[in-house]
Amino acid sequence: MQVTLKNFTKTFDDTTVIDSMNLAVNDGEMLALLGPSGCGKSTTLFAICGIHRINGGQILFGDRDVSDVPSQKRNVGVVFQNYALYPHLTVFENIAFPLSVRGDSKPDIEREVRAIAALTHIEELLARRPAQLSGGQQQRVALARALVRKPDVLLLDEPLANLDAKLRLEMRSEIRRIQLETGITAILVTHDQVEAMSMCDRIAIMNKGEILQIATPTDMYRAPVNKFVAGFLGNPPIVMLEGRTSGDGRFLVKEGTSLPLPARLAGMPGDTPLSLGVRPEHFGAAGANRVEGTISFVEPQGRETLFDVTLDDGVVLRSIQPARDDVVFGQKVVWPLDAEKLLAFDVSGRAV
């Protein structure tokens, strides 16, 4: 089922949270709404499932306009951040609830619940109550309950936020597996870029109520449309250098250092203000340009080691490299910079 938002607008009291947003989620696709807290991604989710009323625009499921359809009739499954399992009901009763509300017969309910429990691997938990489950198990039950009705759309609101690191990893692939197996259109709301990139077909990145870019995770990482997107994706984050073009294919950081511009920007007229983004993996690995500096910080991360390199004029570049302990704090290094991979943004923050 394709989900389309047309000029979707939402205000709370007098504050416009989302102004005229457009979004299309393809049938069978899993799309992430990614953004910092307060960017309107949960508001969008709540509007899609019918908890919030929209102030303007349309929400379409396929061709059906559901803008004024209450939640009960939208046939949307939602997994909430805290799972919202009904504490007084057993797991079986929790999953059966949507079916029993619909008036299904007992044998049908029994069969459907068993089937969905098998899909989510919780067959042996059906007699328990939510309080007796671990976080990951609760998550599976919530998924099962959301899916048992065979909804047109599955919405996931920060589904992994309440899990510890190990379970998060496990549930990430589980959710993706279940989504792929059911072939359901799914929207994932998250503030975690790793979650968004690892689980979803496409990412819609949001800030201040606006969708900045919709793209596949790799495209978005490689070619962010603006400074915000570039800064939001990537861990450790990109380093932004402010400065101007020299006119002869180089970039003068305002502290003084001169760096090469990527070839595609070599023709830019001089004295154009720019921001140059250097991702840590593009410094210290390969590239034609050599940059000299002093190691000012070393952070071993096991498989990789993260370095801060302070250049002579105080500019700090970050580098991530396969674990190495031959470089120590205070050491002078001359490392290559892959100029072709650098990202550049104009004064308004747009990528150039």
Add this chain to the structure above:
Amino acid sequence: MRTRTSLLGLAFVSPALALLFAFFLMPVVLTTVFAFTNMSTSTGITGGSHVITGNLLRDLGNAGVDDDIVAALSEGSFSVTPETLAAAAEAGVEPRFLGEIESSLMGQSFEDARSFESALKALPSRPTRIRDLKLATEPFERSILNTRYSSRAAMETAIASMVPDAPVDTVSAIAEASYTGWRWIDGGNFQTLLDRPETIRIVLNTVFYVAATLAFNVFVGLFLAITTFYLPKTGAGFFSVLWLLPRITPVVLYAVMWKWFTWDNGFLYVIAEQLGLPAFNYMKGSVPTAWATIILVNGFVGASFGMILFSGALRAIPVQQLWASEVDGASRWQQIRRIILPQLRWPILFVTSYQTLSLLSSYEQIWLTTNGGPGSTTTVWALEAFNTALNNYTGNLEYGMGAAMALILVAVGLILSILYLRMFRFDELVNKPRIEF
């Protein structure tokens, strides 16, 4: 965007609205309205009729109404009307005689029995016996005295027929005065209150009662909360249950227990006797002991309110703060004074304001113990209002006056409760519904 009104919500609040309307809003309205009337047992509460009584005539005479009119109203008159003819037929007057009366005297009135009788004597088929004649006149007699008229117009017509030459405004004044139901007296009740010497006495009693009981409640509540906070669990539990008991003991039994404690041959009496101290009925025997009783009776109930709230606030203080203060060398007293009490500021303010309001309007315990005595030395405003309107031994309950006294309490209560609502920011507890469909 319009938020759709939830029909379920309307269905869910309407029973509550109906009951609150009937038993909160309507009483407030009625109290307000009737505070400006002289409603009492004798006027009735629904309305009345128009009656001229002997007393009223005397009052009218004193008030300067013409003596002739008063005299005329006090006498009966005889008139021949379809109604009186019907009454006479019912009383068994001979039909032929009645027919003659109807044909020759219809519509006439006679001021006294003699002139009517002589008119009757002129008729051919009059009864021969004088007793029968007198009996026959009786149904035609119309006396206005003690006759009920349902409307004022009817009363005016009646007066006018009795005294045709009376001036119109006198007639209407008499009709007005003859109304037996309650009437508007504007601020009359409040004026009476102002003029009464007891009023100031009752106000002072009320102030003293509220202040003293409040002080008892807050200090004892604080003392109980702090001591039980420091005591081991069992000891603390025992005392908090003991102090909670008065709160759940039915007030009638509670009053009985206090009576036993303070009455003749009661507990204190016996103890005092054995110690050679003055032994008497402490509850009613002297003013100071009556006051002490009232304050303790109410205080022992009220102190647990403070105790509960203060204990809750105390438990909310992070215990690390207390440890830290002990590490810093604070004595127990310093700990209470410097760390605990400042954090109890809001609960203390809350208990004080809340109990001011409930003490101002409370009278149940006083009513069941001293009942304002001895004399009216321990009568408070709420008790006086209640007694005036609903509990008067003489049998004439002055609803209007009671309502006026209650109205003052209602106004104070409303103002204070709205004030507290603001002060304690209760309105911030309202959240918008998050499901907008």
Add this chain to the structure above:
Amino acid sequence: MTRNFSAWPIYALLGILSAPLAIMYLFLVIDTFTNAPPGSLIPNEFTFHHWRFLWDPTVTGDVWGPTLTTFLFATSMVVIVLAISSTAGYAISRLNLPFRRFFLSGIMVMHAFPSVTLIIGVFLVLQYAGLYNTLIGVILVKASLMLPFGVWIMKGFYDQVPWEIEMAGVQDGASRFTVWRRLILPQVTPGLLSLGIFAFIDGWSEFMLPRILAPSANFQVLSTYLNVVSDPNSTTYNFNLFKSVGLYYTLPILVLFVVFQNRLMNIFGGGTKG
């Protein structure tokens, strides 16, 4: 916290302060089973004589009728309060209503407002409605006066149920009524129970309303019964008897209090009238 102090002075102070209460409640129990010689407080014989009112109606009149009426009075009032508070509380906690804010402030003002001052107005309302001197009238009044408190308390309990449960229920296709009935109400049953017990104790103890609003009715509740029986100026002046009747009357709520003490503390703390 360390106990770097001696508890005994505190016990002594507390003991003195609490002495009247302790004595009254102690003798409330003792005096119903014993007799003491005149001029003394120390009992010298054990007896069930003071409890004979239970089987001998000549002592104080029939006690079982009033007991039944009191039970009926308290339970009907509990049912009304629970039914109305649980629905209205939910509505103002969760549903879209016009004037919702106003209604809620009204409830709060009414809650703080001393309702006894309305007794004259209530008396007139009952007179006009023809419910004066009837049990149903007193029940309605008692329940209504308790409503602001009940609605307020229930609203508090509903507020604590996570919104997500409600949202999940709606997403699962349930109507708001079904959500309330099958998902939310089970979450607030502890609150409902506490409110019910509190209301029962309150109704069982109520004296003023039956006394004033149904003074010459053909029914009596135990509070008015005890009030008539226990007049110290009466000829049957006998505190042992008064206390026996009183203890009999109070026993059910004492039991409730002891059993449900912790639940009730929540409600007491929630802002009852002091």
